[in-house]
Amino acid sequence: MSVTFNHTIIAAKDRNESARFFRELLELPEAPSWGPFTNVQLDGGVLLQFAEPPVEIQMQHYAFLLDDDLFDRAYRRLCEAGVEHWADPQMTRPGETNTEHGGRGVYFKDPAGHAIELITRPYL
Structure with a gap:
């Protein structure tokens, strides 16, 4: 199997605001979300998963x-x-x-x- 990038979790102060920001900026469709993640899908099925961590965001x-x-x-x-x-x-x-x-x-x-x-x- 070849290696492809699948997803990353991006820390957000407000996961919905961050996902909306990227969807609107980059003209991306809404993607199914689950659990603590609000997802944005890029080409090739790559997911940006926005989550609100219980720690300070770096x-x-x-x-x-x-x-x-x-x-x-x-x-x-x-x-x-x-x-x-x-x-x-x-x-x-x-x-x-x-x-x-x-x-x-x-x-x-x-x-x-x-x-x-x-x-x-x-x-x-």
């Missing part, structure tokens, strides 16, 4: 590869919502996108404070 980094059209729509939604964003992970270029690696990219924080990256070209 920031994580998640990067999403988008096509150019979806990137444009998602970036427009970020700007319209007033989400602070940067062209770089060091947060020294506010309000910009980058053109690294032959594509475009942007960094911002999700509702739980995780560092999110949207890119249009893979690094490798």
